[in-house]
Amino acid sequence: DVKVTQSSRYLVKRTGEKVFLECVQDMDHENMFWYRQDPGLGLRLIYFSYDVKMKEKGDIPEGYSVSREKKERFSLILESASTNQTSMYLCASSLISEETQYFGPGTRLLVL
Amino acid sequence: GESVGLHLPTLSVQEGDNSIINCAYSNSASDYFIWYKQESGKGPQFIIDIRSNMDKRQGQRVTVLLNKTVKHLSLQIAATQPGDSAVYFCAETPSSGSARQLTFGSGTQLTVLP
Numbered sequence: 001d002v003k004v005t006q007s008s009r010y011l012v013k014r015t016g017e018k019v020f021l022e023c024v025q026d027m028d029h030e031n032m033f034w035y036r037q038d039p040g041l042g043l044r045l046i047y048f049s050y051d052v053k054m055k056e057k058g059d060i061p062e063g064y065s066v067s068r069e070k071k072e073r074f075s076l077i078l079e080s081a082s083t084n085q086t087s088m089y090l091c092a093s094s095l096i097s098e099e100t101q102y103f104g105p106g107t108r109l110l111v112l
Numbered sequence: 113g114e115s116v117g118l119h120l121p122t123l124s125v126q127e128g129d130n131s132i133i134n135c136a137y138s139n140s141a142s143d144y145f146i147w148y149k150q151e152s153g154k155g156p157q158f159i160i161d162i163r164s165n166m167d168k169r170q171g172q173r174v175t176v177l178l179n180k181t182v183k184h185l186s187l188q189i190a191a192t193q194p195g196d197s198a199v200y201f202c203a204e205t206p207s208s209g210s211a212r213q214l215t216f217g218s219g220t221q222l223t224v225l226p
Contacts, residue, residue, distance in 0.1 A: 004155075042218035043156075045213060103156045105155045
């Protein structure tokens with residue numbers, strides 16, 4: 001079974017803090033994705049990566065950056081957290097040749 | 113832009129009845145569709161998928177129907193159980209594009225009544 005884990009289930013940060021969200025997958029997937037999920041808006045893609053050190057912007061990259069130094073690990077960074085970044089953050093992974101994405105449990109981030 | 117949407121944001125069904133959750137999509141280039149289930153406080157879980165060269169696919173208690181003519185997708189759950197209560201998302205992807213990105217609908221909340 002694919003396992004995608006995220007470093008924290010719940011996180012509370014203050015405005016202006018730097019926030020790191022980490023995602024690890026154990027199935028040797030090439031693709032990894034970061035989404036945020038907000039009521040009524042569904043899942044929106046922030047960034048994705050199809051290989052180590054490769055990254056591409058999704059639909060809403062502003063205010064975020066990512067890092068993929070190892071194949072199994074994909075980090076989302078909020079350089080200076082703002083209250084409008086309060087959300088549920090979901091990581092997913094998939095094989096390079098397949099469409100099915102497997103999700104982690106999510107990190108619920110509250111920025112005060 | 114392209115969008116994937118759902119007809120109803122909420123659906124309530126009696127335990128034991130069949131559930132039908134609908135989804136409309138607008139991208140005629142979409143060739144792969146997937147349904148996810150998301151329980152409260154958890155990440156989305158894969159349920160079933162279908163390619164555009166099929167119009168029906170069955171899994172355990174679930175069936176996905178694809179009508180390409182009207183760009184409509186539905187998920188049918190047979191003999192709905194309390195454990196089926198969750199938000200259900202459809203997602204689609206076109207036949208090309210980097211990393212096979214998915215476009216997600218906003219979800220339907222299914223509530224199973226005792």
